[in-house]
Amino acid sequence: MPLFSRFKHCSNCGSPVDYRVPPDDNRERAMCPACGMVHYQNPLNVVGTLPVWEADGRVLLCRRAIEPRHGLWTLPAGFMELGETTAEGALRETQEEAGADIAMGPLFTLLNVVRVGQVHLFYLATLRSLQFDPGPESLEAQLFAEAEIPWEEIAFQTTRETLRCFFDDRRAGRGFGPHAIDIA
Amino acid sequence: MPLFSRFKHCSNCGSPVDYRVPPDDNRERAMCPACGMVHYQNPLNVVGTLPVWEADGRVLLCRRAIEPRHGLWTLPAGFMELGETTAEGALRETQEEAGADIAMGPLFTLLNVVRVGQVHLFYLATLRSLQFDPGPESLEAQLFAEAEIPWEEIAFQTTRETLRCFFDDRRAGRGFGPHAIDIA
Numbered sequence: 001m002p003l004f005s006r007f008k009h010c011s012n013c014g015s016p017v018d019y020r021v022p023p024d025d026n027r028e029r030a031m032c033p034a035c036g037m038v039h040y041q042n043p044l045n046v047v048g049t050l051p052v053w054e055a056d057g058r059v060l061l062c063r064r065a066i067e068p069r070h071g072l073w074t075l076p077a078g079f080m081e082l083g084e085t086t087a088e089g090a091l092r093e094t095q096e097e098a099g100a101d102i103a104m105g106p107l108f109t110l111l112n113v114v115r116v117g118q119v120h121l122f123y124l125a126t127l128r129s130l131q132f133d134p135g136p137e138s139l140e141a142q143l144f145a146e147a148e149i150p151w152e153e154i155a156f157q158t159t160r161e162t163l164r165c166f167f168d169d170r171r172a173g174r175g176f177g178p179h180a181i182d183i184a
Numbered sequence: 185m186p187l188f189s190r191f192k193h194c195s196n197c198g199s200p201v202d203y204r205v206p207p208d209d210n211r212e213r214a215m216c217p218a219c220g221m222v223h224y225q226n227p228l229n230v231v232g233t234l235p236v237w238e239a240d241g242r243v244l245l246c247r248r249a250i251e252p253r254h255g256l257w258t259l260p261a262g263f264m265e266l267g268e269t270t271a272e273g274a275l276r277e278t279q280e281e282a283g284a285d286i287a288m289g290p291l292f293t294l295l296n297v298v299r300v301g302q303v304h305l306f307y308l309a310t311l312r313s314l315q316f317d318p319g320p321e322s323l324e325a326q327l328f329a330e331a332e333i334p335w336e337e338i339a340f341q342t343t344r345e346t347l348r349c350f351f352d353d354r355r356a357g358r359g360f361g362p363h364a365i366d367i368a
Contacts, residue, residue, distance in 0.1 A: 005195070005196060005221070007195045008195060008196055008197070008198075009193060009194060009195055009196065009197060009198035010193060010195075010198075011189070011191040011192060011193055011194075011195045011214075011223070012189060012192055012193065013192070013193060014192075014193035014194075014198035014199070014200070015198070016198070024250075024320065027265065030195075037189070039195070040263070041266060042228050042229070042263055042264060042265065042266065043229060043264050043265075043266060044226050045226070045227060045229065045303060066208075079224070079226055080226060080227050080303075081211065081226065081227075082225060082226065082227060082301045083298060083301075084298065085296035085298055085366050086294065086296055086303055087296075087364070106364070107294060107362065107364060110270065110291060112269035112270055112271075114267060114268065114269055117266045117267075119229060119264075119270055136208065178291065178362055180271070180290070180291060182269050
């Protein structure tokens with residue numbers, strides 16, 4: 001999983017880097033005194049879905065088989081990769097973590113998690129079958145009605161907020177999102 | 185500006201890296217045989233605004249003073265930084281590039297530019313004054329009515345698509361976005 005570890009050496013030539021403000025910039029960056037390369041570090045996107053079984057309105061959660069938050073429940077999501085769109089990444093993560101067959105819907109939540117340098121994007125999705133095949137990152141994949149959601153065992157605040165927005169929108173009978181949320 | 189240069193050396197210890205698929209992963213990553221660090225590379229976010237002067241509906245564009253696309257027109261936008269939300273980054277870029285005083289509105293376009301590993305997010309914004317103060321990255325900042333847009337001199341396709349969506353939405357008298365667009 002990508003984490004922000006401070007650059008100590010240049011990824012181009014291996015020399016130790018200095019932290020300085022490059023010309024025409026206004027922030028310190030890791031700069032290589034040997035080859036001149038500037039190393040930027042920027043926020044990452046986490047992309048996922050909120051899969052719904054439309055016949056009865058239940059939603060799909062996965063129980064995590066990995067750290068962090070082993071054993072807790074989450075919407076299928078993970079780091080966006082090079083070579084894919086946000087929606088393609090969300091679909092891939094849903095297949096990898098839940099083995100679920102879904103039709104992608106629109107963007108539903110955009111959550112900024114500044115503390116860890118992440119932007120989480122969740123798409124609505126409809127399940128096309130009730131067969132799941134959780135991958136190695138999930139202990140199980142299971143459908144939950146609103147009253148059955150294990151709120152005390154949700155792994156991440158971005159999952160909790162996305163579920164909350166979905167049930168609020170549905171109860172209010174209004175359109176579904178999109179919602180922009182900043183996580184403190 | 186962040187660009188994806190392939191890791192040759194470990195940013196932690198400086199040793200030459202190997203490209204291998206880590207355990208429990210399914211893609212090649214730059215791995216350090218000396219210290220064990222795995223180096224991930226992921227898409228980056230570009231955040232910006234579409235600033236509107238509500239009295240007459242004109243929109244603000246900046247003429248680029250830097251490469252790429254020096255001399256061409258763009259909406260104010262740039263790479264999202266650590267420590268800010270997507271909306272905060274869009275506001276900052278608008279201040280840096282146009283020196284414009286704006287009130288932020290909702291997310292308007294989400295554009296995937298897979299070829300360069302970028303996600304562009306544009307927010308609607310309303311101008312609070314007609315005083316601009318273009319920064320070093322802009323030659324000038326200027327308001328344009330729809331009929332005045334220099335379509336042949338727009339720097340980036342993401343700006344062109346965002347403007348097109350805005351004028352289409354306005355002409356149709358419908359709500360403004362959000363729009364999801366994949367750039368080939």
